[in-house]
Amino acid sequence: MTEVIVWSGFIGGLAVGLYGLIQLFVTGKALGVSTGYGNVCGLSCATPYFHSGEYKTNHSWRIWFIVGLPLGGLIAVLTSPGPLVLSFSLGPMYDSIFPAALWAKGLLLTAGGVLMGLGARMSGGCTSGHAIAGLSLLNLPSLLASAGFFVGGLLIANLLFRVIG
Amino acid sequence: MSKYLFLPMGIVFGFILSRAGATTYDFYAKLFLLQDLQLLWVIGTAALVGVIGVFLLKRTRARTLIGKEPISFEGKPYKKTLIGGSVIFGVGWGLAGACPGTALAMLGEGKLGALFTISGILIGTWIYGLLQNDDAKAATG
Numbered sequence: 508m509t510e511v512i513v514w515s516g517f518i519g520g521l522a523v524g525l526y527g528l529i530q531l532f533v534t535g536k537a538l539g540v541s542t543g544y545g546n547v548c549g550l551s552c553a554t555p556y557f558h559s560g561e562y563k564t565n566h567s568w569r570i571w572f573i574v575g576l577p578l579g580g581l582i583a584v585l586t587s588p589g590p591l592v593l594s595f596s597l598g599p600m601y602d603s604i605f606p607a608a609l610w611a612k613g614l615l616l617t618a619g620g621v622l623m624g625l626g627a628r629m630s631g632g633c634t635s636g637h638a639i640a641g642l643s644l645l646n647l648p649s650l651l652a653s654a655g656f657f658v659g660g661l662l663i664a665n666l667l668f669r670v671i672g
Numbered sequence: 673m674s675k676y677l678f679l680p681m682g683i684v685f686g687f688i689l690s691r692a693g694a695t696t697y698d699f700y701a702k703l704f705l706l707q708d709l710q711l712l713w714v715i716g717t718a719a720l721v722g723v724i725g726v727f728l729l730k731r732t733r734a735r736t737l738i739g740k741e742p743i744s745f746e747g748k749p750y751k752k753t754l755i756g757g758s759v760i761f762g763v764g765w766g767l768a769g770a771c772p773g774t775a776l777a778m779l780g781e782g783k784l785g786a787l788f789t790i791s792g793i794l795i796g797t798w799i800y801g802l803l804q805n806d807d808a809k810a811a812t813g
Binding site: 511512526527534537538540547555557569571573575578579583584599600617619622625628630637643647654660661664 | 675679681684686687690691693695697698701709710712713714716717720726743745746753754756757760762765766767769770776777783784790794798799800802
């Protein structure tokens with residue numbers, strides 16, 4: 508698995524926070540990722556939900572933003588000392604509890620993704636929109652959603668690593 | 673404002689997510705097992721920086737750099753599925769060891785498991801859209 512440079516949480520948080528502020532100040536758009544996935548749905552299917560309201564214009568800034576994210580990850584690797592490794596490894600902890608068979612591992616990761624896609628739309632945002640942008644605004648619904656994100660994470664991680672694992 | 677500007681902005685944010693440790697699977701497991709709070713520090717510090725910055729932007733009545741428009745500080749609204757949805761999201765977050773933004777940055781790092789996670793997020797988003805259509809049909813008879 509690719510090893511990347513990791514800053515201290517404080518410096519990383521400073522960078523994430525400043526990024527969100529600069530995006531808001533420069534463009535007027537609050538940080539957010541999950542709505543962009545809805546734009547992808549809108550560009551690839553006729554489901555009416557993805558062609559009304561905030562999905563009226565699916566070829567939005569959000570599409571270009573989520574195209575940029577993998578390129579940013581790639582640059583982070585190229586500026587780290589280690590090589591770029593293409594691998595399905597999830598690192599020591601998840602690999603120790605997930606099945607080794609690719610199909611089974613893929614099924615679990617897909618399930619995790621489905622829950623995130625569904626949950627993000629039910630709550631109106633993901634970790635970027637609710638936890639980072641929303642908390643910056645001291646927005647109460649975002650505070651509740653962020654707390655809910657953590658509750659879900661605590662539940663599943665303790666089930667996976669302490670009960671099953 | 674050009675939406676293409678968000679390509680370089682996405683690159684910068686993807687890079688920052690990686691450096692912050694948010695593309696490292698183990699940090700998610702360790703966060704939720706309360707063994708290493710790297711990502712809690714990231715979110716906490718980012719939120720604190722955001723609160724201070726938003727206060728300053730409001731105080732100075734700053735306008736957007738591009739377009740010179742007033743900045744909206746309106747937060748996301750409450751909805752009745754918010755609490756349940758956020759817990760469902762959290763379960764997916766801890767299960768996949770990634771979130772919707774970081775899964776994309778992980779893909780760029782060669783962490784191919786993200787392909788499954790990203791596909792799942794698209795499927796979950798699409799399922800929600802389908803259910804909304806059913807609700808709309810039920811409501812209008």
